[in-house]
Amino acid sequence: MRLETVSVIGGGAWGTALAQAAAMAGRGVTLVVRQAGTAEAINAARSNETALPGQTLLPAITASSDFAEADIVILAVPAQATRTLLSGLDATLLAGRPVVLSAKGLETGTLARQSEILADMVPEALPYVLSGPSFAADVAAGRPTAVTLAGDDADATSALATALAGPSFRPYAADDRIGVEIAGALKNVYALACGAVEGADLGASARAALIARAYAEMARMVTAMGGSAHTLTGLAGLGDLTLTCTSVQSRNYQFGMALGAGGSRQDILASGAKLAEGVATAPVAAALARSLGVEAPLIDAVDAVVAGQADIATIVAGLMSRPLKREH
Ligand SMILES: NC(=O)C1=CN([C@@H]2O[C@H](COP(=O)(O)OP(=O)(O)OC[C@H]3O[C@@H](n4cnc5c(N)ncnc54)[C@H](O)[C@@H]3O)[C@@H](O)[C@H]2O)C=CC1
Numbered sequence: 001m002r003l004e005t006v007s008v009i010g011g012g013a014w015g016t017a018l019a020q021a022a023a024m025a026g027r028g029v030t031l032v033v034r035q036a037g038t039a040e041a042i043n044a045a046r047s048n049e050t051a052l053p054g055q056t057l058l059p060a061i062t063a064s065s066d067f068a069e070a071d072i073v074i075l076a077v078p079a080q081a082t083r084t085l086l087s088g089l090d091a092t093l094l095a096g097r098p099v100v101l102s103a104k105g106l107e108t109g110t111l112a113r114q115s116e117i118l119a120d121m122v123p124e125a126l127p128y129v130l131s132g133p134s135f136a137a138d139v140a141a142g143r144p145t146a147v148t149l150a151g152d153d154a155d156a157t158s159a160l161a162t163a164l165a166g167p168s169f170r171p172y173a174a175d176d177r178i179g180v181e182i183a184g185a186l187k188n189v190y191a192l193a194c195g196a197v198e199g200a201d202l203g204a205s206a207r208a209a210l211i212a213r214a215y216a217e218m219a220r221m222v223t224a225m226g227g228s229a230h231t232l233t234g235l236a237g238l239g240d241l242t243l244t245c246t247s248v249q250s251r252n253y254q255f256g257m258a259l260g261a262g263g264s265r266q267d268i269l270a271s272g273a274k275l276a277e278g279v280a281t282a283p284v285a286a287a288l289a290r291s292l293g294v295e296a297p298l299i300d301a302v303d304a305v306v307a308g309q310a311d312i313a314t315i316v317a318g319l320m321s322r323p324l325k326r327e328h
């Protein structure tokens, strides 16, 4: 299959960074944004100053408000916007082509993973999931980054990984789309919790304990969904959980810090917080855990705090007084 040209749909931080990564890999790239004026501004400045300031875009990138035909399509809009986006695209331009899903979240209402949304909307597309520890600013600046790229056909996934790999961007091919998608969605929920630990000044020991118990909870969720817990040893699991649960640079972590300091979801959003996917995903993940019969006290805790149903002190007291049990 020809893998020369790429359309990245979504002109935010991640879409811009993935466009840059694809250009570094030698691909010809169209960065598809919503407004013609935004495309003109990006092309004139050779930079997407509103979404990813200070990064000069490579010459192989052209911004456009039209979805152009391309060998590879990368979707990089927020998880809650994917269905709307797909409903407005010409499905014939996606049929039979690799469509790389890069949003990290579960859909409100349907509880769907990103690739389930794609299967609903464009069943003829070839789904791939890209996830792992990768801040947009790092990727766009050419700092070393490694991610997981999961797809159903091993040879085709390796070919796609090769087409997107550059000197500073290293995708590892994998086959467990479910595990990779659940890991990417849940790490944002746990990053809210870890940020709250910092915001409430509960200490580095509490944060490390939280990360370890989050990993165990994530493994229960992935297994119940039909994915492999082994996937979590990789970049999309341990890698991204580590990055997002320990970095103030993470928007989910920042949102969690504000929650931990006593802020309400409404106030934090009103103060202009950046996109924090865990906020929408927490109640979806809690509903998913309930529907699967999976014990998920950390997801439930984040859900309760985000919904304003419990304060951090009550949540911590509840978690610490759960019946003692064996670790595994
Ligand atoms: N920023 C990062 O470091 C990373 C982000 N991601 C994921 O990428 C996804 C997008 O995040 P960011 O780009 O960072 O967010 P962002 O807030 O910077 O940008 C989101 C973009 O999506 C566009 N958009 C929203 N709804 C749309 C629609 N219906 N149609 C077309 N465009 C639409 C917005 O105009 C905006 O340009 C999220 O799921 C996030 O978890 C994944 C890895 C790294």
Ligand SMILES: O=C(CO)COP(=O)(O)O
Pocket (backbone or CB within 6 Å): 104, 132, 133, 134, 135, 136, 188, 191, 240, 243, 244, 249, 250, 251, 252, 253, 275, 276, 277
């Ligand atoms: O997914 C990310 C890094 O891998 C980005 O995390 P935030 O959305 O929390 O900034």
